[in-house]
Amino acid sequence: MSKHLSHCQNTFKGSKLARLLGNLSGEEMDSFHKFLSSPWFNGSAKVRSIFQKVKGHHPTFHSPRLTHRSIFKKAFPGEAFNRHKLDKYLSDLCKLLQRFMAQQEFEKDENLRQGMVTRFLGQHGQYGLLEKHHREAVQKLERQPIKGAAVYGQQLQLLQELYFNPDCKKLPGAGAVLPKMMNALDREYALRKLFLACEAINVAQVAGEQLNISLPDEMQLWLSTFADDSHPVFRVFVNLNRLLQGEGDEGIFTETMQLALEHFDEMEYMERTAAISLLINHAARKYHQTGRRCFLNYVHQLQLFGLQKNMFLYNGKMNESTFFNISNTAVLLGKIEYANDFIEKNKKYLNEKEREEVVALAKAFLSLHDNKAETALEQVSRVKFISLRYKLIARPLKSQCLFEIQKTKPGYRRVLHSELNAFKKFINKNNKIQKARKTRYLDFIYILKKINNYSGKHEELESLKNKFKTGRPIVARKWLLDKINGISKKGEPSPEASPVDKSINLLTG
Template sequence: MQNHHLLDLLNSFSRKEMTRFVEFSRSPYHHKHEMTQVLINYLDKCYPDFSERLCDRKVIWKRLFPKQAFDSSKLALLFTYAWRLCENFLIEEQLAQHPQREQWLLTALRERRQWTIYERQLKKSKKALTQTILRDTDYYRQVMALAEEANEFYTVWEPQAQDQSLVEKEHALDQYYVLEKLRDAVQLQMRRQILRDDYSARLLEGVLEELRLNEEAYREAPAVQVYYQLYRMMDEPSLAAYQAALAIFQENEHCFRLQELTAIYNYLQNFCIAQINRNELPFLRELFGLYNAQLARQLLHEGGYLIEWHYKNIVTAALRLGELAWVDHFIETQKDALAPAAAENAYRFNKAAYCHAVGEFGKVLELLTQVEYSDLRYNLGAKALLLRTYYELDEFEALHALVESFRQYLQRNRLLADSRRSGYYHLFRLTRRLAKLRANYPYLDASQATQRLAKIKTDMEQTGAIFNRAWLERKLEALEKSRKAEV
């Protein structure tokens, strides 16, 4: 039983959630099967250790039925009951946090024709909505539900009343629909940059036309304005479009819940990263600013831990800006902020990146041999870091072997978005050409060296996305200067 999905789920519970689940199981309103309650009490005592020592099926049976012969089917049935109870518990936990709880209360009061209580609750709910500063999709969903409920009330109780509930619902529905289409469009645009997928956003053009023709109607809808600017930023990328999106977002940050704040910052970050990969270097400082703003507010954390990919991206941005002392301090001090399962891997990878930046190439190779490459991002990043390290160490045979293996890797991995595929492909291709020229440099005359350098330089200038372009340009410039120094 130690591999049962119930135990996997309970292992994800916090101590508080486990205690609430036990209390839930003891309520006769929810469940009356005594032995299921006994099983859950035992699992509560085991929590969080659901190892074979405590949760082997025969061990559990002996705890529950010490005087009976082992019966696997009976124990399996108890686990089934406990699983169903756990499902109901999770549903109840979600319902307790649902923003439309008060609308459900209104519906129950209306169906029971409790008009006096109903009208008092309706006024209370409307007042609460007008006082909230949030203006996200949940807000518009609540406005719609409340307006629809009020319309039902007036239709039954006061059909001749001059009520505007249906009009309010339609207005909120317009705002909700436009906002949801924009949110989805922004997310789809972002997905296209990461993975090769084709998504169809039907009716989006109609939404964009609505915003162009009726701009005034959405001026007091901050979330619509923010996502509209985010979409424009992604649709026609530029520094001005990014700054417009950032400005309106910062002006209206207070209108979003924490989860959506994090998502919007993530859109802005990923946009900056994509532009940096196209050699739009002003976005480096913008990206660093975004990270620092979120670090100060702990928006880069999940479950109390700093997300390892933010840790990695912050290090990458700061290294490219030359903030070496800051990076060294950040890597060391923030290691303990990472989730324990990810900390060592993330630390070694980012420490290797720092060591490369300060010229400690031997340490780079040592650290990279200890990194696990189960994740695509580590795999790609480590290969690129290894490539640059081999170049710095004049390990040209190892470099050529790595380029060939990476070419085969790209052919096998079809999920990688074209923009990322081409960015890495051109980095490896051009680095190999540069390494080959560097190895043969002492044996070339001046005209041959100059001609080959010029060809690589022209190739780089005519190639769009190249990851680590700035590093490549520095290496090419250093090779060029070495020839001039010899002359």
């Protein structure tokens, strides 16, 4: 076994337990310590000893001293190292951590607690207590001003447990429960279908595909059925569905955004994370299509909100697309210092195998937009990009850098020409790139070549501008438009033209 592989297998930081613990805040780590000290949950002193050993290395657990051997030595002083024995206690600690997480969520959700009490009473034949407790729980749910799919699901479950209890007298009065059950079922289904439809439409737009979603007719039925239903979650997803399908205006967007932010904490986890993500994607797409700066500001506001709510970390990791988009949005708004600070503070949350590539691209994008094209070119050139997704970000970025550098170093003009030809060949030969995405990159190459070889004819510029009127996404769309608009009659970019991209550079192109 190689020394590197042996080291990887003996360090704690890559384990499932380390990733789960990395998600906890310092306060939550203290609470988990108290949880482990309770004999009701944990009776093992060894488990507590192991936790004490790893706690000091939270949240990254990157210390080379934190190995399985050092953990074993802490828990079993004087004993010979036994990996099988240690794994058993690490597994126990992991199970207790998951139980603690479930307990934390259980404590936050009063409706869930009420449902558990109701189930307990029903299973123990206490129908009188069950009925009283059930009616109180259902009434409380009905009074709740913010109702998501989970609330309707809980309401349905409570009503079912009461109605189908053997001691329940179905007639004459209990039959009134049936319409309530059907109503709860309808609304839960409607919300979940809207939620999934929004996600499906968004994915289809990103991938450039068409999906057959049987939603419009159903949505019209729901809108007429729930006409008196003004609760925010339903409105959020109805509005999102309209926006994603190209209906609605900026007013609908801002109303939806306000509702989602105002009621974020009251929505269930999937609903609130999906709502914020879909709003970000829609605003970014609108900015990319229209160039309207207000949509870029909306993206930034939503990203700041998501960071505040710790929404972008999952198992102690941040998605690379999220990392790029937060950094790039700040750069495009001129918040260079914020973007640089974000990169430095959050790069530790990136997948370790891809961290170098992601950080290099983010810093190169920042440098280019800080009028440091040569620095950007150096940053993007010194990393060997392996993943296709990163190559598709690096290649256009490199071309943009070369275009800016050639203004003061004409020798780079030939380098840019060769780079664009090589990029075109790469796109055409790669079968892993979807057709719609290929078109975006090929349009970028075609337009940049035309700009670079501009002969001075006005009709050439008009022909290029018409490329942007189709509504079809183009990589670095606004940057290219800036170059076209900056061309003077002599065929050179005018001094007043902005040398940097003013549009969001989404990973989707």
